[in-house]
Every structure is written in C-alpha cells, then in structure tokens.
Amino acid sequence: MGNRARNDINYSYNALIWVNEKRDRKMGFESIIGQDHVVKQLKRSIVSGEANHALLFLGQESVGKRMTAIAYAKALNCLDENSRKEGDFCDNCRSCQLISLMQHPDVRLLTPETTGDKTVISIDAIRAKSGEAPPHPLPLREDVALKPLEGRTKVYIIDPANRPGLQEEAGNALLLTLEEPPKNVVIILISSRPNYVLPTLVSRCHPIKFNLIRTDKILTKVMEESEDEVEAKIISSIANGKLGFALDMAKNPHLLALRKELTNEIFRLTPVETGAAITLGAITRDIASRVELYERENESADRKVRRNLPIVFDMILSIWRDLLVLKEEGSNKHILNIDLTDEMEELARKYSTEKIYAAMDAVNRTKRYIERNSNIDLTLENMWSDIL
Numbered sequence: 001m002g003n004r005a006r007n008d009i010n011y012s013y014n015a016l017i018w019v020n021e022k023r024d025r026k027m028g029f030e031s032i033i034g035q036d037h038v039v040k041q042l043k044r045s046i047v048s049g050e051a052n053h054a055l056l057f058l059g060q061e062s063v064g065k066r067m068t069a070i071a072y073a074k075a076l077n078c079l080d081e082n083s084r085k086e087g088d089f090c091d092n093c094r095s096c097q098l099i100s101l102m103q104h105p106d107v108r109l110l111t112p113e114t115t116g117d118k119t120v121i122s123i124d125a126i127r128a129k130s131g132e133a134p135p136h137p138l139p140l141r142e143d144v145a146l147k148p149l150e151g152r153t154k155v156y157i158i159d160p161a162n163r164p165g166l167q168e169e170a171g172n173a174l175l176l177t178l179e180e181p182p183k184n185v186v187i188i189l190i191s192s193r194p195n196y197v198l199p200t201l202v203s204r205c206h207p208i209k210f211n212l213i214r215t216d217k218i219l220t221k222v223m224e225e226s227e228d229e230v231e232a233k234i235i236s237s238i239a240n241g242k243l244g245f246a247l248d249m250a251k252n253p254h255l256l257a258l259r260k261e262l263t264n265e266i267f268r269l270t271p272v273e274t275g276a277a278i279t280l281g282a283i284t285r286d287i288a289s290r291v292e293l294y295e296r297e298n299e300s301a302d303r304k305v306r307r308n309l310p311i312v313f314d315m316i317l318s319i320w321r322d323l324l325v326l327k328e329e330g331s332n333k334h335i336l337n338i339d340l341t342d343e344m345e346e347l348a349r350k351y352s353t354e355k356i357y358a359a360m361d362a363v364n365r366t367k368r369y370i371e372r373n374s375n376i377d378l379t380l381e382n383m384w385s386d387i388l
Ligand SMILES: [Zn+2]
Pocket: 077, 078, 079, 080, 083, 089, 090, 091, 092, 093, 094, 095, 096
C-alpha cells in the first residue's frame, strides 16, 4: 500500500479511533452523528435482507461517508445475533474488530496511491491485464467472483469514486461489475464531488445523500471530548457542518492558533485599508500553507495551499456568518466565534447586511475557482476586493 493510501486511511480513522478511545462510547450505528436518514435506510436494507449491491454515498467532505461505509460493512458481517436482528453491529465481535483494523478478508477499501506524479486508484486494482497472471490482492473484478472467505457479504469501498482519484479507465472497468454484482457483494462508491463522477457509474448505483451536520450536534460531540467550552464552540463553528474536521481540529491546536492569526489580520485590515486585498490575499495563502493536517509526500507548495484553502475559507465564512447573526438578531447570543465578540460587533457596524451576503458569496465562489485550478494569488486577491 502506498503512503498516500495509508495516510488517507489514517486520517479517516483518526476520528473513529479517537471516539473509540473514550469511555462510554456509543455502539453500532449510534456512533454515526447527524445522518439519521442514512442510517435508517441502511439498517432497513439489512433487516429486510434487500441490501443494494451498488451504492453511491454523496455529500461534502468530513460528514461521515467513509465511516458510515465501514459501519455498513460491519453490520453486513456482524456475528452478534441481537445486533443483526436490528440491522446494526456490535463493534465487538471478531468480524467487527477485523473491519475496524481493516484486516477483514472480505472488506476492502480502495483509495488512490501515488506513483510518479499521479495519485489515482490504479486500473490494476480494478481488473487484471489480459494474458497476465493477476496480482495479489486480486483486482476487484476478479475478486468479486469468489465467495466470501469469512463473512456473509464482501464489501468494496471506493473512495473517491470521482476524478482525479478515479480516472475514466478505472471507472469504466468497474461498470460491468456494478451492472451485475454477484449475490454476496456490496460495492460502495464515495464522492464529495458528484460532478466529477462518471455519469455511467452514477446511473448504476443507488444514491445516498449525506447532510452537513448541524452545528449544535457537532458542538455536543466536541464537548464530549473537550473541557474548554469556548474552544469547543469555536471549533464547531469553523467546522461548518463537517464533524470529522471538527474532531481533527480539536486534536490539532495549531489550527486554532492559525485561525486567531487570520482573524486578527482581518479585523486589523477590514473594511477599507488601502491595499488590504493584496495583503489579506497573501495572508490567506500563508495561513493555508501552514495547515498541517493530512500530510502528503512530494507535494508542491501550490498544491498544498490549494488543498488546505477550503479549511481557511471555512474560518473566514464563520466570521461573516456571525456578522450576519449580529445584524439580523441585534444580539450576540447566538454567535459562535465567542472569543471575538467585541471585534465582530465593531465590524458588524461597518457592514450592511447586503455586503455581508456578498462577502459570503465571494468566499463560496472562490472555493469553486480554487478547486478548478485558478491562479491562487489572483483569485484570493479578487476575493478580498469583493469582500472589502
Ligand atoms: Zn459485531
């Protein structure tokens, strides 16, 4: 397994392991927060014995898609009678534990690996080359034909199921299997970028949509882990509906320090300091370059900034969302950046509601431009001119 893939697994498990370390942890599907409609659907499919063989989990990053896919794999294979009757899992039996460790022979997670300058799910992981002996582990297409080794259902989780991680060739190789998956097989495709999933894949899967998680639910979860209420509120706000990110942030205090640095500069330079757009653009870039969350090997400086900018955008958005609350409610009772109340009240006086909406639009627009490889410096400068 490449380092990239290993890192991917590590970061997604951080939240899981961290939750598991704590006493009184919730069992089974109860541990999935804020996706009740998804859990209900999945449990029902198990109880009725009518599991969908090809699923597409859609929704933003860090809302629990991969965690839920792994939970579903557990439920499909759990050995505990009582849990099985409920369509749930015990998280305790041999099968559940092997899946937690990603060592169950019938559950596989396919993630991109880096070779040269490409980071993709290799075509070799999907199908064997004709005329050649298939590699080990067997490619998905050959592997699905074999009976489960230990469990009841073989589960394949493909994350991400969109470009650039899953290219057209590998995606197409999946099609046949998705059309007629063998009986004891469930294939789960995961994507936070639905526009980049091959339409032919989408049409063959049952879609399941994940929501952003409500801030109060995130707060409850973070509060279970953190002693500091102020910090927990800030984290929940910046997380912007993404629980996985909130838990990562609670474990990485440098993110809160970066957020403090960023907000200080924002309050110093907004609304109308001359040249502020250029300065704030450079600061935004600098902050993104110092986020150390999911490490990648051999990554260029620009690529790292591009990958981390969404986190910084969420920090900025949370400020403007609070400004809006201050405007609309005329009180600071419901703001989330509670350590910045004074500064925000001052800033709220200088901005009209219209201008605050426009600023939020500008940040959301910039998010999309950066995703589409626009020039980083120019795009950030433009964003700040629009905000100021
Ligand atoms: Zn179990």
